[in-house]
Amino acid sequence: MKAPSFFYVKPGSLAEVFDLLDRHGDGARVLAGGQSLIASLNLRLSEPELLIDITGIPGLGGITVSGQTLRIGALTTHRQIETSTEIALHLPLLAQAVRNVAHIPIRNVGTFGGSVAHADPAAEYPACTLALDAAFVLARRGAERRVKAREFFRGLYDTALQPGELVIAGEFPLAAAGYRSVFLELARRHGDYAIVGLAAHARVAAGRISDARLAFLGAGSTPVLAMRAAAALEGRSPDAQTIAAAQEAMAQELEMPADLYSSRATKLHLARVLLGRALVALAA
């Protein structure tokens, strides 16, 4: 299908974006890479009166490390994340996850900020930000605030963003010494949205796992931290018994609704499989 008719503007500053958002309210949509938005326009799932293309605004891209924080600007593309030496060094979880984001032509254009603001619960970054305890920098006219990932994702495509507000960056604590990351997902075809996936980050010492953060994607209306599964692992090495206990705790706490293709039982089974694989990989 073809997109409906809309106005298009490409402002050169955030101040202009805030003016436009004030004036047009819900009728305006912010366009970054557009790899979800333009698809939804083509499918007529979205009919905004105005697209505000923010890709001409300076200072919203790039990956920078300062102190113990790595910052990813909203307009950083998936491909830039994939090929970044800073990400490979400091956020190996994200480096693994990004290779599962669609395909290269989409990774060349799609952005970090666009993906998190879109808040698809089956997408890779939201779960990674939860596992890594990242925060988002949200800007509105004259002010910025920081919202932790666990408070940012509110529901299906729903976030803590207020009207007139924009995601301008994500901030991640650098992976500490002794911590390891594993990202796994199962999809019908490489690059599709995951049926279910797992972003796992934990301290590993002498084969024992502690302080685990296990964020599942495709497991509900938001990415979900499996806290009880993590508690069942604390201080243990992932032998068969520990893995079974963690899988059982995970199955108890995840809502895991069926999707268009897979039943709840199938998805829970796949989540168990991924959790088992991830724990073995973490401790290996």
Added chain:
Amino acid sequence: MDKTLLTTLTVNGRTVTRRIPARQHLSDFLRDELGLTGAHTGCEHGVCGACTVRVDGMTVRGCLMLAVQANGRKVDTIEGLSDSGELADLQGAFHRRNALQCGFCTPGMLISAQELLSSRPDATRDEIRAHMSGNYCRCTGYHAIVDAIEEVLASRREGRK
């Protein structure tokens, strides 16, 4: 503010300026306004890969970029890449190995494959499959496409020695 915008872009080395409706995606602009029908519109939501073109040297989905977003940028389509000879060996291998039947997916396949050939000259067969997984083919079953790309990878490696 307007629903049409004066847009200047370079397509296959030629500068074109047109007033373009904001809603028109790049593939439709190339096909309907410039008569460059090599990039095909398949699914129009970024899944099938038939509309793959290059913008500023990178592969993109033509259906997921508005034509007005290409303002000031350099677009290369299968027509330009074919005329320049850049893809000649790849096209030859596709032909010899029956890596196309109806041909609908082929322009996108060639442009995606070329990106792999230039960025990962040592790609394995599995890596070829993973890289090409963003392009649908409903005729060939993919095997011959992977064969053709593998052959060109090897022959270009040989050529560099």
